[in-house]
Amino acid sequence: MKKTMPTMKDVAQEAGVALGTVSKVFNGIAVGESYRIKVEAAAKKLGYEVNQYARGLRAGTTSTVALILPRVDHPFFSALAQHICTALLQRNYRMLLYVTAAQPEAERECLGMVRQNKVDGVIALTYNQLEVAEELSFISIDRCLGPDIPCVASDNYAGGRLAAEKLLELECTHLAFLRVGSPNLSETDKRGDGFESYCRSKQVPYEMLRLDDGAEEVQFQDFFRSHIKDGRLDIDGIFCSTDFLACRIRTMLEELELRVPEDVQIIGFDGLRQFGTGELFCSTIIQPVQKIAETSVDLLLAKDRSNIPALVCLPVSYASGGTTRE
Amino acid sequence: MKKTMPTMKDVAQEAGVALGTVSKVFNGIAVGESYRIKVEAAAKKLGYEVNQYARGLRAGTTSTVALILPRVDHPFFSALAQHICTALLQRNYRMLLYVTAAQPEAERECLGMVRQNKVDGVIALTYNQLEVAEELSFISIDRCLGPDIPCVASDNYAGGRLAAEKLLELECTHLAFLRVGSPNLSETDKRGDGFESYCRSKQVPYEMLRLDDGAEEVQFQDFFRSHIKDGRLDIDGIFCSTDFLACRIRTMLEELELRVPEDVQIIGFDGLRQFGTGELFCSTIIQPVQKIAETSVDLLLAKDRSNIPALVCLPVSYASGGTTRE
DNA sequence: TTGTAAGCGTTATCAC
DNA sequence: GTGATAACGCTTACAA
Numbered sequence: 001m002k003k004t005m006p007t008m009k010d011v012a013q014e015a016g017v018a019l020g021t022v023s024k025v026f027n028g029i030a031v032g033e034s035y036r037i038k039v040e041a042a043a044k045k046l047g048y049e050v051n052q053y054a055r056g057l058r059a060g061t062t063s064t065v066a067l068i069l070p071r072v073d074h075p076f077f078s079a080l081a082q083h084i085c086t087a088l089l090q091r092n093y094r095m096l097l098y099v100t101a102a103q104p105e106a107e108r109e110c111l112g113m114v115r116q117n118k119v120d121g122v123i124a125l126t127y128n129q130l131e132v133a134e135e136l137s138f139i140s141i142d143r144c145l146g147p148d149i150p151c152v153a154s155d156n157y158a159g160g161r162l163a164a165e166k167l168l169e170l171e172c173t174h175l176a177f178l179r180v181g182s183p184n185l186s187e188t189d190k191r192g193d194g195f196e197s198y199c200r201s202k203q204v205p206y207e208m209l210r211l212d213d214g215a216e217e218v219q220f221q222d223f224f225r226s227h228i229k230d231g232r233l234d235i236d237g238i239f240c241s242t243d244f245l246a247c248r249i250r251t252m253l254e255e256l257e258l259r260v261p262e263d264v265q266i267i268g269f270d271g272l273r274q275f276g277t278g279e280l281f282c283s284t285i286i287q288p289v290q291k292i293a294e295t296s297v298d299l300l301l302a303k304d305r306s307n308i309p310a311l312v313c314l315p316v317s318y319a320s321g322g323t324t325r326e
Numbered sequence: 327m328k329k330t331m332p333t334m335k336d337v338a339q340e341a342g343v344a345l346g347t348v349s350k351v352f353n354g355i356a357v358g359e360s361y362r363i364k365v366e367a368a369a370k371k372l373g374y375e376v377n378q379y380a381r382g383l384r385a386g387t388t389s390t391v392a393l394i395l396p397r398v399d400h401p402f403f404s405a406l407a408q409h410i411c412t413a414l415l416q417r418n419y420r421m422l423l424y425v426t427a428a429q430p431e432a433e434r435e436c437l438g439m440v441r442q443n444k445v446d447g448v449i450a451l452t453y454n455q456l457e458v459a460e461e462l463s464f465i466s467i468d469r470c471l472g473p474d475i476p477c478v479a480s481d482n483y484a485g486g487r488l489a490a491e492k493l494l495e496l497e498c499t500h501l502a503f504l505r506v507g508s509p510n511l512s513e514t515d516k517r518g519d520g521f522e523s524y525c526r527s528k529q530v531p532y533e534m535l536r537l538d539d540g541a542e543e544v545q546f547q548d549f550f551r552s553h554i555k556d557g558r559l560d561i562d563g564i565f566c567s568t569d570f571l572a573c574r575i576r577t578m579l580e581e582l583e584l585r586v587p588e589d590v591q592i593i594g595f596d597g598l599r600q601f602g603t604g605e606l607f608c609s610t611i612i613q614p615v616q617k618i619a620e621t622s623v624d625l626l627l628a629k630d631r632s633n634i635p636a637l638v639c640l641p642v643s644y645a646s647g648g649t650t651r652e
Numbered sequence: 653t654t655g656t657a658a659g660c661g662t663t664a665t666c667a668c
Numbered sequence: 669g670t671g672a673t674a675a676c677g678c679t680t681a682c683a684a
Contacts, residue, residue: 031654058659116376385663
């Protein structure tokens with residue numbers, strides 16, 4: 001950065017007015033019309049831009065929000081980043097992005113950096129429990145961090161029920177829920193709960209297989225093998241906790257000579273699209289990513305932080321994507 | 327942000343030393359051992375973090391870099407964002423992300439914001455020609471913006487040649503290059519040039535179809551229909567300028583009752599993976615995304631900006647992903 | 653309505 | 669090696 005960037009002083013001198021007047025013009029404070037015009041002309045002539053650092057230092061507000069994500073090279077996270085960034089930019093905020101690879105120290109370190117940067121708020125999707133300094137405006141996505149920290153998520157429970165409902169509509173008679181992921185509790189675990197609740201209420205036979213991250217491939221295979229009777233799978237409807245898992249399961253089943261969706265139908269969760277905007281990877285429960293992003297931003301930037309809900313669940317929907325019969 | 331954040335003054339008082347001493351400790355400047363310990367203890371006790379805004383204001387350097395992308399909900403861009411962010415964080419820099427939706431005014435507006443934020447540098451992938459204030463440290467990805475602005479890209483030309491070479495190795499006899507995208511000139515256009523050059527040198531018959539963004543679907547179909555003789559396509563090897571296009575072409579061909587890769591083999595470009603880390607979408611020329619990211623960051627942060635190359639091309643590689651016979 | 657001046661939290665330059 | 673002190677560019681009372 002060159003030293004030659006013009007400052008308010010330069011603009012004031014150029015316009016022949018006082019420093020304070022220039023400041024007022026740039027802050028939308030009433031000022032004599034003729035002065036305003038002079039100031040604006042001078043600013044344009046010099047190519048002046050207000051220095052957000054100086055402003056932030058003085059005013060204590062920085063128009064900057066930090067977004068903390070485990071990664072951004074996964075379609076769900078990148079869609080989230082995209083929509084949050086856009087929503088922020090529209091509201092004239094800038095976004096600092098931090099990726100943590102889901103490592104606890106990295107997440108904690110981020111919070112330190114965030115404090116250094118005096119951001120006006122933080123939106124985070126973290127895998128690890130972390131203590132949030134209560135002086136920070138904070139919104140958590142998909143994870144309840146504590147009673148004082150608002151959480152925004154899809155209605156995972158309803159999504160689970162919806163998946164079960166759809167599979168039954170599609171004439172499945174024996175269902176299964178498959179899940180793999182971090183053992184840490186998060187909102188997304190409710191997908192299985194909703195699924196189970198619906199199966200129970202309809203008295204449909206179902207299986208629940210929840211695995212932690214690790215060598216789970218073989219366990220899924222064992223599960224399927226144990227459910228093959230006379231060369232046929234006795235399960236005909238599967239709900240996977242993510243689209244990613246749904247695709248892996250589909251491949252796995254096809255390797256076992258089972259046809260999707262003829263023999264088994266699969267519904268995933270997320271609503272991811274190929275290349276961001278293309279086709280769905282599988283039949284799925286769609287998360288309202290944009291809504292999640294905008295809700296998070298709105299809550300974070302709300303003037304009145306006093307009566308913000310602890311948990312906001314946004315409605316999901318179902319869409320067919322080739323792994324169900326329709 | 328509460329007003330209650332401790333400052334260097336508080337730390338100095340707590341430690342019973344002078345303000346300047348505290349500053350030195352945090353800047354790694356030599357200071358009496360006993361003082362350093364007292365200061366560090368006091369800082370930890372108060373939970374002090376240096377205020378980057380004040381530092382930036384004073385020192386004129388902000389440890390912040392802006393990344394400007396058209397979007398981040400596409401796997402190539404999000405991978406880029408991920409690796410650039412990680413590289414920056416490793417070097418103790420923060421990253422401001424701007425998404426522009428490829429709109430010229432948005433891109434220009436970004437540059438304004440970037441100047442306001444006094445970032446130490448900018449990495450951008452833009453679709454539109456824009457004037458870069460020369461006082462800014464700037465790296466462009468995939469697009470030559472001017473003689474003074476370094477550009478980092480894959481070796482697109484070599485990638486085009488490699489695609490043609492592979493298709494010939496795979497026993498194709500009549501090739502085609504398909505491309506769709508912005509009419510604006512960018513480094514990526516060299517993919518077709520390299521392909522054509524190789525075909526020419528080997529005297530293989532080939533077609534070139536370059537379309538601009540728009541209603542191109544029907545034009546591709548017309549192209550294929552015009553190349554179907556006796557129910558068979560007289561083209562048996564296709565190089566698409568992106569993986570995305572390759573997938574669309576594959577679907578299109580299958581709708582025309584042509585089998586991939588039995589009847590026609592397809593090679594894309596990008597090396598995108600499903601869900602970020604999963605399988606390839608198609609056989610493809612892989613871009614070294616991480617290398618592009620790290621090179622960009624290294625060039626941007628290089629102390630000596632005097633002898634930086636105008637264009638850096640990074641090596642690509644080929645991988646089979648189901649749309650070629652192997 | 654306009655101009656003036658006191659900081660915001662740091663860093664850097666000096667005398668000590 | 670340490671400790672006052674003057675900037676950095678801006679906002680905001682407050683005085684004119």
